[in-house]
Amino acid sequence: MAFLTLDKFDFNGKRVLLRVDINSPVKNRKVLINERIIEHSKTIKELINKKAKLVIIAHQGRYKDKDYLDLKQHSLFLSRLTEKKITYIDDIIGQKAIEKIKSLKDGQAILLKNTRSLKEENSKLSKEECYNSELVRKLQPLFDYFVNDAFSCSHRAQPSIIGFNKIPNIAGRVMEKELNNIPNIDNIKHPFVFLMGGLKIDDCFNLIENLLKKKKVDRILTSGMFAILGLIKIYKKDLDFVKKNKLEDLYQKVSYFMKRYKDRFEFPIDLAIIQDNKRRELIIDPLTINIVLRSKLNMDIGIKTINKYSKIINNSKTIYIKGTPGAYEINHLDIGTKYILNAITKSKAYSLAGGGHTSETILKYKKLKKFSYVSLAGGALIEYLAGKKLPGVESLKNV
Numbered sequence: 001m002a003f004l005t006l007d008k009f010d011f012n013g014k015r016v017l018l019r020v021d022i023n024s025p026v027k028n029r030k031v032l033i034n035e036r037i038i039e040h041s042k043t044i045k046e047l048i049n050k051k052a053k054l055v056i057i058a059h060q061g062r063y064k065d066k067d068y069l070d071l072k073q074h075s076l077f078l079s080r081l082t083e084k085k086i087t088y089i090d091d092i093i094g095q096k097a098i099e100k101i102k103s104l105k106d107g108q109a110i111l112l113k114n115t116r117s118l119k120e121e122n123s124k125l126s127k128e129e130c131y132n133s134e135l136v137r138k139l140q141p142l143f144d145y146f147v148n149d150a151f152s153c154s155h156r157a158q159p160s161i162i163g164f165n166k167i168p169n170i171a172g173r174v175m176e177k178e179l180n181n182i183p184n185i186d187n188i189k190h191p192f193v194f195l196m197g198g199l200k201i202d203d204c205f206n207l208i209e210n211l212l213k214k215k216k217v218d219r220i221l222t223s224g225m226f227a228i229l230g231l232i233k234i235y236k237k238d239l240d241f242v243k244k245n246k247l248e249d250l251y252q253k254v255s256y257f258m259k260r261y262k263d264r265f266e267f268p269i270d271l272a273i274i275q276d277n278k279r280r281e282l283i284i285d286p287l288t289i290n291i292v293l294r295s296k297l298n299m300d301i302g303i304k305t306i307n308k309y310s311k312i313i314n315n316s317k318t319i320y321i322k323g324t325p326g327a328y329e330i331n332h333l334d335i336g337t338k339y340i341l342n343a344i345t346k347s348k349a350y351s352l353a354g355g356g357h358t359s360e361t362i363l364k365y366k367k368l369k370k371f372s373y374v375s376l377a378g379g380a381l382i383e384y385l386a387g388k389k390l391p392g393v394e395s396l397k398n399v
Helices: 035-049 072-082 095-102 127-131 134-142 173-181 202-213 224-235 239-244 248-260 286-293 303-314 335-346 356-364 379-385 391-398
Strands: 015-019 053-057 086-088 109-111 145-148 169-171 192-196 219-222 270-275 278-283 318-322 350-353
Touching: 015 035, 015 134, 035 053, 035 072, 035 109, 035 173, 072 086, 072 109, 095 134, 145 391, 169 173, 169 391, 173 391, 192 202, 192 303, 202 219, 202 248, 202 379, 219 224, 219 303, 224 239, 224 248, 224 286, 239 248, 270 286, 270 303, 278 286, 303 335, 318 335, 335 356, 350 356
Parallel strands: 015 053, 015 145, 053 109, 086 109, 145 169, 192 219, 192 318, 318 350
Antiparallel strands: 270 278
């Protein structure tokens, strides 16, 4: 795919509007530094060194949620990482922000207020509505270039992502890296294995449908919620659990895929739970499913499943992992995650991972450099792999 990069422009003395995704985990109102902040700081530092008059826009949390904060803490992290002063401005489209933008000198940088303080950034808008939004009307005339470095937000048609259509739209270094490293789903090497774990699976169904329908995936190795619902279906047990936890829709979707594409799914043959502060491994049968469900889904895949999945991984040429095989944050339930990550990094396959928890886990076990590529994106990566056109990526091609 052809798109404009930072290499093609002279930014000296030019006003540059940069959209990044520094949305971060928050604990007790404190922002935790993560890979997103670290990676985006490299694009920021490059533009400052190229003497751009740099204005950064970003978001933190969903409006009025607990992790919705201003970006002052982020500016301090970015200042430290870039070794440049990134001044936080508690305004985005008001007179204060506009005056600061106009007064910038070459090589100076400011970070504006959380974009989600604007109602239009929290709404579903058409492309035309984004072009005519207040954010775009107020800021676009002030800038020479718009740099989109936020691949992880580019599945959203929001003013701060696609609105600046009258100035060149350029890919930042993070965006460039993501687009160059995520394999083209139509030219993927086989056998292609998708490892799906974790409790959040509703965002994976479009991807699964696309991969299976177009025969792009050879094996889907299940764990977490998908595996539990699949095992309930296989053994026709514990439908009360499905109803009690309001999982009927997910259960129906899992059942549909299993019926239509049965030969491409692999399910655990054993699972591990904690009993009396010890790891207990259970061969799956109608009775043991009950025991696992009573563990509140604090579980892991067992050794037999680890061995089974590791053999499939070893014979693959492309691997994508989303989620973790077990509750890795709980002592004794991290074995499956450790072994599976080890199997992936020892294989000769192209290995791709994405999503917050997955990336954090890979970092925790010091496997980051051993993966072929670890994306900073979650939902955007899933939609991109599913063959969807991402609004923010399409904007890079249209200007």
